[in-house]
Amino acid sequence: MLYGWQWYRARQVQALADREKIDFIHTISHELRTPLTSISGALALIGREPQTSLTSERLLALASGNARRLEQLVSEVLHIACLDASRMSFKLDYLAIGPILEQALDNNAPFGRTHGVDLRLQIEPSMQQACVYAGEQRLLQIPDNLLSNAIKFSDHGQHIDLGLKSSPGRVEITIQDYGIGISDSFQARLFERFARADHSDKRRN
Secondary structure, three states: OOOHHHHHHHHHHHHHHHHHHHHHHHHHHHHHHHHHHHHHHHHHHHOOHHHOOOOHHHHHHHHHHHHHHHHHHHHHHHHHHHHHOOOOOOOEEEEEHHHHHHHHHHHHHHHHHHOOOEEEEEEOHHHOOOEEEEEHHHHHHHHHHHHHHHHHOOOOOOEEEEEEEEEOOEEEEEEEOOOOOOOHHHHOOOOOOOOOOOOOOOOOO
């Protein structure tokens, strides 16, 4: 039997869990809708090629790129579920970091082209053979997600630099965009689950 304060605390915890669940559903629904819309739009245009400057080959490439993004998002949902259930697995190995960054750039290049945003890879010559001990898929998720977000908040004609440089005792991956940035008031919430800044008037789909 729960006493009054225990019942109140249990209700608070349940309310917080419910809010997190709603935030998660809202976030993932938006993220899934974006590549689905791009895929549908590209496929719809293929049958009307004379009416567009994009070739069927380019449109198929855009659809394929967004299909990969969609697959990625679904995998992320499963990863979160595994993390919550304490069943997240990590397969660690020594990995060349350069090819992983190239893969992240390739994954996001179609999305960038859709919005007129150019992605550039800049690796210091001394870092060409750099290796890290990590899980390949988990590591790839980081630049993948950051590049995708940077594209959404960049204007047409801008570029994003993905870089790799040395730092004392470590390898440093950098992503530089020239969009609106993150407000000072939101920076303290960057690592909260499902936290999103209110940039609805600036965000690209």
